[in-house]
Amino acid sequence: MTKIKFGTDGWRAIIAKDFTEDNVARVSVAVAVWLNQKYKNPTAVIGYDFRFGGKMFAQTVAKVLAKYEIKVLISDCQVSTPAVSLAVVKQFAQIGVMITASHNPPDYNGYKLKGEYGGPLLEDSTKEIETIIPEEHGLILDSLKFEDFIKTGFIKEVDLEELYIKHVYNNFDIEALRKSKFNFAFDAMYGAGQNVMRKLFPDIALLHCENNPSFNGVPPEPLHKNLLELSNFIADSGNIDCGLAVDGDADRIALYDNNGNYINSHLIILILIYYLTEYKKLKGKVVTGFSSSVKIEKLCKKYNIPVQRVHIGFKDICKVMLHDDVLVGGEESGGITCKGHIPERDGIWMGLTIWQFMNETNKNISQIINEVYNITGTFFYSRNDLRIEEKFKKTLIQACKNNSFKQFGELKVQRVETLDGYK
Numbered sequence: 001m002t003k004i005k006f007g008t009d010g011w012r013a014i015i016a017k018d019f020t021e022d023n024v025a026r027v028s029v030a031v032a033v034w035l036n037q038k039y040k041n042p043t044a045v046i047g048y049d050f051r052f053g054g055k056m057f058a059q060t061v062a063k064v065l066a067k068y069e070i071k072v073l074i075s076d077c078q079v080s081t082p083a084v085s086l087a088v089v090k091q092f093a094q095i096g097v098m099i100t101a102s103h104n105p106p107d108y109n110g111y112k113l114k115g116e117y118g119g120p121l122l123e124d125s126t127k128e129i130e131t132i133i134p135e136e137h138g139l140i141l142d143s144l145k146f147e148d149f150i151k152t153g154f155i156k157e158v159d160l161e162e163l164y165i166k167h168v169y170n171n172f173d174i175e176a177l178r179k180s181k182f183n184f185a186f187d188a189m190y191g192a193g194q195n196v197m198r199k200l201f202p203d204i205a206l207l208h209c210e211n212n213p214s215f216n217g218v219p220p221e222p223l224h225k226n227l228l229e230l231s232n233f234i235a236d237s238g239n240i241d242c243g244l245a246v247d248g249d250a251d252r253i254a255l256y257d258n259n260g261n262y263i264n265s266h267l268i269i270l271i272l273i274y275y276l277t278e279y280k281k282l283k284g285k286v287v288t289g290f291s292s293s294v295k296i297e298k299l300c301k302k303y304n305i306p307v308q309r310v311h312i313g314f315k316d317i318c319k320v321m322l323h324d325d326v327l328v329g330g331e332e333s334g335g336i337t338c339k340g341h342i343p344e345r346d347g348i349w350m351g352l353t354i355w356q357f358m359n360e361t362n363k364n365i366s367q368i369i370n371e372v373y374n375i376t377g378t379f380f381y382s383r384n385d386l387r388i389e390e391k392f393k394k395t396l397i398q399a400c401k402n403n404s405f406k407q408f409g410e411l412k413v414q415r416v417e418t419l420d421g422y423k
Contacts, residue, residue, distance in 0.1 A: 001135045006126040008313035012101045012110035015052055019109045021060050024099075025137040027111055028061045030129045031095065032068035039094045047075040047084035047160055048099040049192035049249050051109050052213045054078065057099045061111075063144040064137070066154035075160040078211075080192040080250035081112060082346035083164040089118040089342060090163055100192070100249040103221035106214045112249075118342035119318035161195055171340065172352050174200055180359045182241040185256075186351075187230040189220035193250035193348055205240060207233065220248035222334055222347070224262040227254060235260030242355065242365045246347030252334035253347035255354065257365045264381045265334040266293035270372050272328050272338055272350065275357040277303040284327030284339055287320045289313070290420040291332040295376040302375055311420040318343040332383075397422075 048054035096114030243256035330336035335345030
């Protein structure tokens with residue numbers, strides 16, 4: 001039987017190999033047992049995105065939870081992960097389940113868990129669930145009829161998308177953005193952000209807003225190499241002021257300026273901090289991952305804002321947000337949130353915040369970036385992921401432990417940071 005382990009953001013596996021209906025049922029049995037141990041009469045919110053089998057797997061989760069007499073609110077269409085997290089809070093549920101593999105290739109699907117506060121279920125809880133996943137789910141899945149549970153009231157189909165859209169309208173001046181002098185573009189990467197943005201902004205340039213579970217062969221991760229069509233479209237059009245892209249489940253963000261230049265996640269975090277402090281006069285600490293740019297400290301120093309570095313993985317940012325006053329929480333991968341929103345990554349929400357920044361100040365994104373650079377100085381960011389053989393990895397790690405690296409080219413090592421790996 002497949003050993004199921006939760007990573008930094010849930011369980012992911014290849015569809016029909018390890019991500020099967022039986023294994024989804026096994027995880028769901030553990031979730032159900034855990035819920036019934038922790039809560040009296042618990043409620044669960046379930047969503048799914050555009051990946052292969054999403055609706056089927058989501059209904060499997062719903063049926064298993066309902067079998068354990070847990071009330072289930074399941075989305076009636078494909079939705080984003082932030083929409084599920086928001087619904088957990090709005091519907092006073094105790095857990096959220098999102099069937100998605102986020103930015104992974106199309107042959108993957110996954111199982112994300114959300115806490116009652118509207119953010120990633122924390123590690124202590126996921127470990128508890130992981131330890132009670134049974135080797136066999138012990139159910140006859142074919143005998144569990146979705147329609148029967150609807151009739152008994154244990155399962156209810158709800159419009160999570162409309163709930164999210166209503167929340168957006170309550171927090172942004174969408175009409176002002178529609179009438180803005182700035183022209184916007186959006187790339188859904190064939191993911192779950194497409195329906196929301198189509199309804200919010202029917203007249204802007206919309207790319208890859210169709211149902212295509214293969215993602216046209218491009219992993220739905222908002223990196224520049226995967227967004228060349230958006231970049232070229234903006235550069236060729238000559239009239240797009242800012243492009244927004246989100247990943248497969250719409251919780252990660254990328255931006256482009258009016259020339260089609262990629263705006264990386266580090267800079268997006270800086271822009272959000274700058275907007276909320278300089279223009280909105282808000283306070284609170286900034287929480288960011290170990291791998292984010294040190295320019296964050298430089299910007300926050302100007303506004304006397306504390307910065308807290310945490311381990312890589314948004315759940316560690318979320319954990320701080322549950323008990324501290326946090327202005328911006330963000331990680332290198334493009335998962336970012338800010339004050340006034342749930343403790344959850346949300347690519348659309350962050351994109352709208354920056355579009356609103358542009359519209360309120362009448363400044364294009366390049367002008368805003370230059371204002372940030374006037375404080376932090378410019379910087380260059382490029383990421384290359386290397387796969388290193390295990391024997392060399394051990395040697396490399398030992399060299400890091402021994403502080404063997406004193407200089408790289410002409411650059412001398414000033415300090416070594418070891419919060420989560422070596423930097």
